[in-house]
Amino acid sequence: MEIQVMENILGKNDQIAAENQNLFAQKGIFVLNLMGSPGAGKTALLEKTMAALKADLRLAVIEGDLFTSKDADRIAQHNVPVIQINTSGGCHLDAAMVQKVLPKLDLEQLDLLIVENVGNLVCPAEFNVGEDEKAVVLSITEGDDKPLKYPLIFKESAISLLNKVDILPYTNFDMESAKTDIRKLHPAAKIVEVSCMTGQGLDVWYDWLRAQTKAKKKRDGGENQ
Amino acid sequence: MHEMAIAEGILDIALDYAARNDARQVQCISLLLGEMSGVETESLEFCFASLSKGTIAEKAELRLQRVPLMGRCVKCEQEIHIEGYNFICSKCGSAMELISGRELRVEYLEVD
Numbered sequence: 001m002e003i004q005v006m007e008n009i010l011g012k013n014d015q016i017a018a019e020n021q022n023l024f025a026q027k028g029i030f031v032l033n034l035m036g037s038p039g040a041g042k043t044a045l046l047e048k049t050m051a052a053l054k055a056d057l058r059l060a061v062i063e064g065d066l067f068t069s070k071d072a073d074r075i076a077q078h079n080v081p082v083i084q085i086n087t088s089g090g091c092h093l094d095a096a097m098v099q100k101v102l103p104k105l106d107l108e109q110l111d112l113l114i115v116e117n118v119g120n121l122v123c124p125a126e127f128n129v130g131e132d133e134k135a136v137v138l139s140i141t142e143g144d145d146k147p148l149k150y151p152l153i154f155k156e157s158a159i160s161l162l163n164k165v166d167i168l169p170y171t172n173f174d175m176e177s178a179k180t181d182i183r184k185l186h187p188a189a190k191i192v193e194v195s196c197m198t199g200q201g202l203d204v205w206y207d208w209l210r211a212q213t214k215a216k217k218k219r220d221g222g223e224n225q
Numbered sequence: 226m227h228e229m230a231i232a233e234g235i236l237d238i239a240l241d242y243a244a245r246n247d248a249r250q251v252q253c254i255s256l257l258l259g260e261m262s263g264v265e266t267e268s269l270e271f272c273f274a275s276l277s278k279g280t281i282a283e284k285a286e287l288r289l290q291r292v293p294l295m296g297r298c299v300k301c302e303q304e305i306h307i308e309g310y311n312f313i314c315s316k317c318g319s320a321m322e323l324i325s326g327r328e329l330r331v332e333y334l335e336v337d
Contacts, residue, residue: 001336009234009256009329049279092227123227126263126329151310152263155323184311187320 012196013127016095020102020130026152027107031115032209035153038119038141041163043071045137045205050078053112057213060105063114064093071116079172081105091122095130101195111160112213121146125153132216133158140164140171144178147185154182159190159208166195228265231329232272238331239282248304251282255335259328260294261310285334294326 008014024031036042053059054173057123060081063072072084083101085093098115105113115131117124125134136157138146142166147154154160168175178193190208194201235254243251258264264290275298277283294307312321 001246003246003248003334003336005238005242005331005333007238007331009231009331011240012228012234012237056280092230094230122263126227127230148310152261155261155310155312181310184309184313187313 010127012189013095015131016099017128020095020099021132023102024113024130024132025220027110028217028220029107030209030213031113031129031131032212033115033117033124033131033134034136034137035117035124035157036119037119037121037139037142040119040137040139040142041196042116042119042137044195045161045163046114047074047078048196048199048202049114049206049209050075050080052202053209054078054080057210058109058111058213060110060113062093062098062101062105062113064097064116064118066090066118073120087118091109091118091120092127093117093129094127098129098130111217112209120148121153125150125156131183133212135159135161136161137161138178140168140173140175140178144181147178147181151185154185154189155184157189159192159205160174160186161205162191162193163195164195164197166198228268229272229276231264232269232276234329235273235287235331236280236282237274239285239334240280242282242334243336246336248334248337249281251285251314251334252337253286253288253335255288255290255332257290257292257328257330257332257333259326261323261326262329264329290332292325292328295324296321297324298322 038208047114061075064085065071069084072082081088083104085097134157136153192201192204239251239254296307297304298314298319298321301317303316314321
């Protein structure tokens with residue numbers, strides 16, 4: 001006997017992601033899913049971001065990590081609410097993991113929530129957690145061939161941050177080629193060259209985050225006015 | 226290794242539909258996998274085999290059907306197979322929207 005199904009394999013995750021998204025919309029919180037390889041500089045970027053934005057935005061961070069709280073400890077030093085999720089070896093965060101920790105955050109008091117995913121250029125791209133946008137951090141030492149080698153994560157990300165550009169002269173990273181490939185994958189993507197060491201380009205990133213957060217408030221109103 | 230999560234999703238759906246139809250055995254699970262869905266098929270089969278042990282889907286064959294990555298230009302509406310992940314229209318240079326190739330779907334089951 002043949003049974004017609006036509007169901008999405010990740011349908012359950014998408015359903016929980018939609019629940020998270022509804023909750024964030026009610027509260028008018030802009031949520032960013034921050035992805036990238038291990039060592040790309042996601043946590044360094046977040047540390048800079050916390051320091052720069054905490055005066056004018058109410059922020060919180062959810063830290064995905066395989067086993068440790070090393071990243072969460074770094075964020076906590078900035079006096080920003082941070083929740084740790086240990087995936088115990090799991091290669092990505094999913095919507096249910098995020099949903100489970102949301103009661104630990106005071107959503108009434110938030111404008112911006114950044115979810116730092118597990119370091120990985122493949123799996124996180126496939127699992128929505130309820131975010132408004134995805135962002136990917138690619139450090140130039142990883143090589144300019146990565147966008148086409150890991151296309152989905154760049155296709156899904158509204159903004160690509162090319163990090164560690166301060167050491168560009170010491171590498172063979174072809175900036176134009178990397179940007180061309182990202183644009184092919186996502187013609188409307190915003191691409192920013194940054195260095196978390198020198199601060200280069202970070203203002204562009206902060207402005208993008210501020211604009212997105214403001215737009216979300218305007219769009220959904222939210223109760224957190 | 227998100228193939229484990231995908232295999233879990235496939236098994237949940239298969240067992241759910243099999244139970245609703247009073248099936249004793251799942252023979253085959255037909256899957257639609259988009260060209261850009263990023264699934265390693267060998268690893269998916271391995272994960273599914275280990276997860277399905279002891280269930281009525283234990284002997285099920287996974288029938289994988291690839292769905293090509295197709296795009297439509299937002300301006301001139303040309304529809305083409307996307308090559309080299311290039312989502313810029315070859316005719317007019319506008320952005321192409323993805324119309325297929327991201328599928329991760331259970332299409333049908335064959336059961337006894």
